[in-house]
Amino acid sequence: MTRISGWGRFPRRDCRVVRARSEQDVARAVAEAPLIARGNGRAYGDSALNAGLTLDMRGMDRMLAFDPATGQLTAEAGVLLADVIEAFLPRGWFPMVTPGTRFVTLGGAIAADVHGKNHHCDGSFRACVDWVEVMGPDGTVTRTTPGEDLFDWTLGGMGLTGVILRAAIRLRPVETGWILQRTIPAPSLEAALDAFEANADAPYSVAWIDASTEGPHMGRALVMLGHHAPREAVPVRLRDRPVTARRQRLQVPFDLPGFTLNRYTVGAFNALYYRLGARKSGEHLVDWDSYFYPLDAIGNWNRMYGRRGFLQFQCALPLSTAQAGLTELLTRITAAGQASFLSVLKRFGPGEGRFSFPMEGYTLALDMPVNDRSLRLMSDLDRVTVAHGGRFYLAKDARLDRATLAEADPRAEAFAAWRRETGRAARFTSAQSERLGL
Amino acid sequence: MSAGKGAVLLLGAGSDMARATARAFAADGHPIQLAARHPERLTEDRADLETRYGVPVSLHAFDALDTASHAAFLSRLPELPQVAVCAVGYMGDQAESVADPEKATLVLRSNFEGPASILAHLANAMAARGSGVLVGISSVAGERGRQSNYVYGSAKAGFTAFLDGMRHRLAPTGVHVVTVKPGFVATAMTEGLDLPEKLTAQPDEVAAAIRTAVAKRRNTVWVRPVWRWIMAIIRAVPEPVFKRTKL
Numbered sequence: 001m002t003r004i005s006g007w008g009r010f011p012r013r014d015c016r017v018v019r020a021r022s023e024q025d026v027a028r029a030v031a032e033a034p035l036i037a038r039g040n041g042r043a044y045g046d047s048a049l050n051a052g053l054t055l056d057m058r059g060m061d062r063m064l065a066f067d068p069a070t071g072q073l074t075a076e077a078g079v080l081l082a083d084v085i086e087a088f089l090p091r092g093w094f095p096m097v098t099p100g101t102r103f104v105t106l107g108g109a110i111a112a113d114v115h116g117k118n119h120h121c122d123g124s125f126r127a128c129v130d131w132v133e134v135m136g137p138d139g140t141v142t143r144t145t146p147g148e149d150l151f152d153w154t155l156g157g158m159g160l161t162g163v164i165l166r167a168a169i170r171l172r173p174v175e176t177g178w179i180l181q182r183t184i185p186a187p188s189l190e191a192a193l194d195a196f197e198a199n200a201d202a203p204y205s206v207a208w209i210d211a212s213t214e215g216p217h218m219g220r221a222l223v224m225l226g227h228h229a230p231r232e233a234v235p236v237r238l239r240d241r242p243v244t245a246r247r248q249r250l251q252v253p254f255d256l257p258g259f260t261l262n263r264y265t266v267g268a269f270n271a272l273y274y275r276l277g278a279r280k281s282g283e284h285l286v287d288w289d290s291y292f293y294p295l296d297a298i299g300n301w302n303r304m305y306g307r308r309g310f311l312q313f314q315c316a317l318p319l320s321t322a323q324a325g326l327t328e329l330l331t332r333i334t335a336a337g338q339a340s341f342l343s344v345l346k347r348f349g350p351g352e353g354r355f356s357f358p359m360e361g362y363t364l365a366l367d368m369p370v371n372d373r374s375l376r377l378m379s380d381l382d383r384v385t386v387a388h389g390g391r392f393y394l395a396k397d398a399r400l401d402r403a404t405l406a407e408a409d410p411r412a413e414a415f416a417a418w419r420r421e422t423g424r425a426a427r428f429t430s431a432q433s434e435r436l437g438l
Numbered sequence: 439m440s441a442g443k444g445a446v447l448l449l450g451a452g453s454d455m456a457r458a459t460a461r462a463f464a465a466d467g468h469p470i471q472l473a474a475r476h477p478e479r480l481t482e483d484r485a486d487l488e489t490r491y492g493v494p495v496s497l498h499a500f501d502a503l504d505t506a507s508h509a510a511f512l513s514r515l516p517e518l519p520q521v522a523v524c525a526v527g528y529m530g531d532q533a534e535s536v537a538d539p540e541k542a543t544l545v546l547r548s549n550f551e552g553p554a555s556i557l558a559h560l561a562n563a564m565a566a567r568g569s570g571v572l573v574g575i576s577s578v579a580g581e582r583g584r585q586s587n588y589v590y591g592s593a594k595a596g597f598t599a600f601l602d603g604m605r606h607r608l609a610p611t612g613v614h615v616v617t618v619k620p621g622f623v624a625t626a627m628t629e630g631l632d633l634p635e636k637l638t639a640q641p642d643e644v645a646a647a648i649r650t651a652v653a654k655r656r657n658t659v660w661v662r663p664v665w666r667w668i669m670a671i672i673r674a675v676p677e678p679v680f681k682r683t684k685l
């Protein structure tokens with residue numbers, strides 16, 4: 001038994017963890033007991049925990065083939081996006097879609113159908129997936145392609161359709177490892193939304209949003225736009241750099257005491273961050289690592305929130321209700337005085353798939369320490385989300401209840417039904433699927 | 439690509455430590471030779487090294503216990519490697535080894551006789567060429583015989599002494615020998631054991647330590663230095679006291 005958790009370190013469970021190194025190992029595990037596959041544990045909550053059998057897929061981390069004509073990479077599910085970048089950025093390729101950390105596995109990116117800063121242009125991870133090989137409850141392996149039921153449920157299915165063994169994904173050709181970034185300071189939520197709408201053609205966009213200020217500046221944000229820099233935009237001496245990631249120079253070596261991050265320190269941080277960000281006008285070059293993965297530079301930053309861990313709230317709201325919904329959410333958050341260090345706002349393009357998270361509109365993500373106040377606040381935020389026709393991101397969730405999910409997302413019941421009919425509900429279960437009745 | 443870089447041979451190539459080590463050397467552009475009892479199980483590993491690093495990779499059948507085949511094994515390699523890393527090992531089950539000396543023999547031969555034989559063949563060929571590095575993965579278990587694992591430990595002790603002796607003998611020839619004492623490593627061999635995190639290395643760490651040791655011609659490598667002190671203490675415990683412990 002090993003005590004494991006998701007990235008938020010809440011909840012923690014004693015689980016029997018078995019590492020798979022080959023398809024045979026996976027077949028043995030699937031035949032043995034109900035289980036869930038686990039990638040690199042970057043989902044925040046309990047989606048990759050099963051006390052009886054958690055199958056650690058990091059042992060299946062081989063790249064199998066690459067076709068430079070199409071950019072198609074075939075690899076086992078335990079390969080990290082970090083490895084993909086290390087191997088292919090020097091050859092001029094970058095992942096088509098990447099979440100805010102490069103330490104996720106291919107299997108995890110597929111199971112959560114992750115989104116990046118380019119969702120409004122390129123869609124979610126599924127947009128680059130040509131096929132997925134999934135081991136079902138009876139041990140048979142199916143290669144499934146877009147348009148098929150199994151494919152559609154697997155992308156976003158949170159590991160509940162079977163064990164993903166391999167996949168073929170398409171990479172994006174890039175001329176350099178640099179991003180041209182432009183920051184637009186937005187003094188209010190309305191200004192932030194306007195900035196997103198006015199820049200719908202920017203390939204990447206995301207906003208850091210201040211979720212600790214009340215009043216007229218509530219929701220002030222720095223909207224950051226970016227695109228891959230062409231060779232001629234980069235000074236000659238920098239063109240072929242940086243091809244490797246920065247080393248993690250900072251480490252959070254132990255749990256910080258829970259009071260380190262409180263409404264005052266976080267409020268002060270947010271104010272400072274906004275002022276510094278607002279000063280950087282115009283377009284400037286940022287290396288890929290700092291641009292896409294600012295947090296990866298600090299090892300174990302999840303320890304910043306102390307021993308009890310932290311929670312992440314992420315919802316998506318449809319375009320028509322986004323402004324009203326976000327205003328309501330921010331009002332509740334600031335009124336509760338709950339410190340949120342990292343709050344992110346992002347415009348989504350049209351949603352796809354049977355159970356994937358994104359929907360056309362806006363997504364808000366913020367985190368807070370685990371305590372009763374946070375839990376109460378998050379239940380409040382759930383109500384606001386449901387009232388505005390929004391939905392929740394299961395890759396971040398550790399605490400949603402079944403009734404709320406059903407109310408927010410009628411697709412959940414269809415997914416659960418399909419799982420029962422195909423024998424998957426009995427074989428693939430996680431702490432999350434049990435909590436949510438999937 | 440691999441212009442001018444010598445090949446690196448991994449013996450026991452399917453082990454987690456060997457896989458990590460192969461990647462570390464392939465990343466530097468060395469051609470890789472993977473040798474194991476079931477080379478057909480390594481086709482994905484070959485694809486991985488080729489896809490990630492673009493180096494040539496070959497697969498070879500190799501059984502450490504079949505010492506009579508070792509000379510022929512060497513002659514079939516595409517080239518005499520510049521570096522050979524032996525990760526072959528077999529822990530067995532101490533209780534079974536105690537109850538059945540025949541089982542103990544398999545542990546002794548797998549950790550000492552077999553690895554010593556293949557490295558001896560390689561040593562002679564490298565000495566004739568006048569260059570090369572041999573890396574033997576031994577174990578801290580060989581530092582002192584203990585009731586809980588002296589069968590495995592004694593074989594590793596023998597292997598450690600063999601490596602020491604070869605290093606001494608080969609010093610004038612330009613061939614270098616590295617002895618690796620990894621301490622606990624999170625691999626298939628130790629899966630399911632409840633190992634203390636601070637004392638347990640990841641296979642990548644072992645691989646990085648081997649790469650550095652080869653480049654800098656280190657003699658003995660303790661992957662996590664704390665192990666050196668732990669074993670010094672265990673060695674220093676007087677026998678009358680030691681006999682009363684459960685180590």
Ligand SMILES: Cc1cc2nc3c(=O)[nH]c(=O)nc-3n(C[C@H](O)[C@H](O)[C@H](O)COP(=O)(O)OP(=O)(O)OC[C@H]3O[C@@H](n4cnc5c(N)ncnc54)[C@H](O)[C@@H]3O)c2cc1C
Nearest residue numbers: 039040041042043099100105107108111114115158159164
């Ligand atoms: C700092 C940070 C930033 C993030 N930013 C974003 C972001 O911008 N956008 C976004 O979408 N997400 C984001 N995430 C969430 C993260 O991308 C997802 O949770 C992703 O699923 C994690 O992948 P993993 O390999 O760590 O999987 P795990 O966390 O181990 O597992 C996540 C889910 O995938 C399933 N799974 C994993 N491997 C397999 C497999 N081989 N077969 C079947 N199922 C499998 C698990 O069962 C589980 O349901 C972020 C997370 C962090 C920590």
Ligand SMILES: NC(=O)c1ccc[n+]([C@@H]2O[C@H](COP(=O)([O-])OP(=O)(O)OC[C@H]3O[C@@H](n4cnc5c(N)ncnc54)[C@H](OP(=O)(O)O)[C@@H]3O)[C@@H](O)[C@H]2O)c1
Nearest residue numbers: 450453454455475501502503525526527577622623625627
């Ligand atoms: N894990 C630890 O904590 C630890 C600590 C100190 C030292 N070590 C040593 O580190 C080395 C690598 O071990 P590991 O932890 O990675 O465990 P492992 O996966 O069990 O590796 C042992 C390897 O030896 C191979 N092998 C065994 N007998 C063989 C034979 N007769 N011929 C050819 N190959 C043979 C096995 O190949 P098959 O796949 O064919 O069985 C396997 O690949 C071993 O020498 C081990 O003793 C391990």
